[in-house]
Amino acid sequence: MSHRKFRWGIIGCGLIAPRFTQDLFDTGEGTVVAAASRSSQRAQHFQKITGVPNVYTSYQTMLEQEKLDAVYIATTHNFHAENARLCLEHNLPVLIEKAFTQNARQAEEIITLARQKNLFMMEAMWTRFCPAALRVQQLLAEQAIGDLQQFHADFCVRMSPFSKKMMPWNRMYSPRLAGGALLDIGIYPIAYSRMIFGQQPTTITSSAQKSWSGIDTTSRYHFTYPSGAESIMKSSFTTAGSRDARIIGSTGRILIPSLHSADQLILKQHHQPDQHIACGTPSFQYQIKEVHHCLQNNLTESTRMPLDETLQTMQLLDTLRQQWNLTYPGD
Known part of the structure; x- marks a missing residue:
């Protein structure tokens, strides 16, 4: 082979x-x-x-x-x-x-x-396999920002009301096709949080706004972990907003512009100049x-x-x- x-x-x-x-x-x-x-x-x-x-x-x-x-x-x-x-x-x-x-x-x-x-x-x-995610894992393993404290990530996009994805018959609105924001785009920040913390949260609180068909259009999630660290996330396909993420540690932060398709990271360490880290083009x-x-x-x-x-x-x-x-x- x-x-x-x-x-x-x-x-x-x-x-x-x-x-x-x-x-x-x-x-x-x-x-x-x-x-x-x-x-x-x-x-x-x-x-x-x-x-x-x-x-x-x-x-x-x-x-x-x-x-x-x-x-x-x-x-x-x-x-x-x-x-x-x-x-x-x-x-x-x-x-x-x-x-x-x-x-x-x-x-x-x-x-x-x-x-x-x-x-x-x-x-x-x-x-998970793109260079930006691998670099994030390396930075965390190196304790580049100290102890992990918070992960903030949104994936929010307001699709045009004239887009096929916004039509009532589209899969995004269909419970039969397992539609909704959670499985389609919310999974990006949630899976990322699972990657960086490496464990399940001890408590989960959340809320969701639903469409006429009963699926979630906008949802918020708050996970807490045994150490006291937390993930705060949101996803929506009806509300415009950020697609960026922040990982906050005891001695610095990692900023991830456009979480699901990042080609760079910004490392902010206490008392150090910001480092802009090029990561290459994301791809399948x-x-x-x-x-x-x-x-x-x-x-x-x-x-x-x-x-x-x-x-x-x-x-x-x-x-x-x-x-x-x-x-x-x-x-």
Whole structure:
């Protein structure tokens, strides 16, 4: 496998799939040889804009007819567990777009199946693998800002009322498709907090504003940890606001402009001039290369995005939804 390009299949031909296809090509390590969508029109459009040689309207047919090394799942959240299970039953490694599943129960089920079958699986939390996140982890490990005290992060964007994403029929408003701000964009600051603290919070308080359909449009989260440190976060797709983050320690701060797509950091240490740290362009390439590294080395999990951490993040999302009395069909 190390002497040839990785052959990928994609399940789901929505907006994110073309970007994955291009970034995979740009790695020089692999290519998308097939994609499947239940919509013939969407599959054909995807083929037209990406040049992928084969498209299908049946996921199972693609998995049976194509010789694949891995599958990227890019469907809506509610289908992730079902799609992953199908791939695992065909003995194929899986990269699953965030949020990993609809709920923690589904996450635990497919993680258990992957481990039973000794197959690779990882959540496509792409920001985890970008240079900025790695540099943050290094700075924290070096105690560059002393003891960790607070993490502040928002992901707020007011989508145009004329945007397709704001139309009542869009997936963002659909409980059936596990819509809402939490699983779509709130997961960015929440997963980041899980990364930097490395543990579950001891207390969780939150609030949410809901749409006419019952999903969360704006939500706030406050986590506290055994040390007394805290995470204060917000996400919204109806309110304009920041997408930046701050990590505050006893001797300094790390500022992260545009948390989910940061290409630089600002390190502020007591009695020292600010350091502007360039981190390189964020891209899906880094998470793709991590998958390739794991497959080449016969690893069934990534040490940088372990499945237990993914499960713990899903448990946090479940707790928040329980506080809001927000359920999806199939929970």
